[in-house]
Amino acid sequence: MRIEDEATLKRALDPERVEVERVVAAALAARPTDVKRGARWAAVAVALIALVVTYARREPPFTEPLQFSGGGEVTTSVSNFGSVMLVEGGSGRTLVAGGAVKRESIGQQHSYRITITKGAAP
Amino acid sequence: MDLEATVRDLAPRLLRYCKGRLWSAESAEDVAQSALMALVVRWRAFGPPDSPAAFTFSIARRRAWRAAVRDRLFQPLSTLAFRNEPVSDPLPEAEAKSELRRLRSALQKLPVREKEAILLVVAGELAIVEAAEVLGISESALKMRLVRARQKLKESRR
Numbered sequence: 001m002r003i004e005d006e007a008t009l010k011r012a013l014d015p016e017r018v019e020v021e022r023v024v025a026a027a028l029a030a031r032p033t034d035v036k037r038g039a040r041w042a043a044v045a046v047a048l049i050a051l052v053v054t055y056a057r058r059e060p061p062f063t064e065p066l067q068f069s070g071g072g073e074v075t076t077s078v079s080n081f082g083s084v085m086l087v088e089g090g091s092g093r094t095l096v097a098g099g100a101v102k103r104e105s106i107g108q109q110h111s112y113r114i115t116i117t118k119g120a121a122p
Numbered sequence: 123m124d125l126e127a128t129v130r131d132l133a134p135r136l137l138r139y140c141k142g143r144l145w146s147a148e149s150a151e152d153v154a155q156s157a158l159m160a161l162v163v164r165w166r167a168f169g170p171p172d173s174p175a176a177f178t179f180s181i182a183r184r185r186a187w188r189a190a191v192r193d194r195l196f197q198p199l200s201t202l203a204f205r206n207e208p209v210s211d212p213l214p215e216a217e218a219k220s221e222l223r224r225l226r227s228a229l230q231k232l233p234v235r236e237k238e239a240i241l242l243v244v245a246g247e248l249a250i251v252e253a254a255e256v257l258g259i260s261e262s263a264l265k266m267r268l269v270r271a272r273q274k275l276k277e278s279r280r
Contacts, residue, residue, distance in 0.1 A: 005275070006244045008225070009142075009225055009244055009245065010138060010244060010245060012225050013137075013138040013139075013141045013142050013245050014134070014138060015133075015134055015137035015138065015141070015151075019137060019147075019151060020130075020133045020134050020137065022151070022155075023133045023136075023137065023151060023154050023155045023158060024129055024130055024133045024158070026155050026158075026159065027129050027133070027155060027158035027159050027161070027162050028125075028126060028129060028162060030158075030159035030162045030163050031163075032163050032166055032167050033163060
């Protein structure tokens, strides 16, 4: 490749003045990147992971209505908080309880103090 | 070293290099602009790099690779899109295009490594030391690539 060919190559690729000005203006207007952005993303990621772990480790909810006898004692192996439906024996009497609070745990057995919100305790 | 003067000096050289690499004025401008922006941000945050030209061209080289892949992927879509291009004098434009086409075909026949070398040194006006730094090779290896590229371009004109 001769020298004039290299000059031709340069000339052929020469940008227009307006292009150069545009690029220079855009480059000089560049703002520094946000150095705290990384830390913010890390915090969001940690919070999300914590949320997922908390959700995965939560205790299973009461899914079955709890059968109880006239004596008023309920034995179950699950524990949770929130509302619970109580069904009395075979009579079909249903009570809705809210605010089950764990009173004590002995081995795998847990006892709860529950508040009846609908219906009357037997 | 003055930032604005450096940017003004590098801008046309970068644009030439990017046009040679990409052959698309839009992509070339995007790549040149982003490389210069990276230089400006780096300069303001930590001071000037040892070699602003090598720094900027290294970034432009990497981004040009990505842009080339992107252009190749989206080329079928962009040719379908309707474009309003400004009407200009057709004769000089045709001449320029024909010259550009001749150079393009000659350059396209070169292996990528040799094309990179010739574009950095001729279009980008980088010194041998800087171009070697950008390509991550020794100066003698770069000189060899340049010799081979010039030889092939010379042969392609026959």
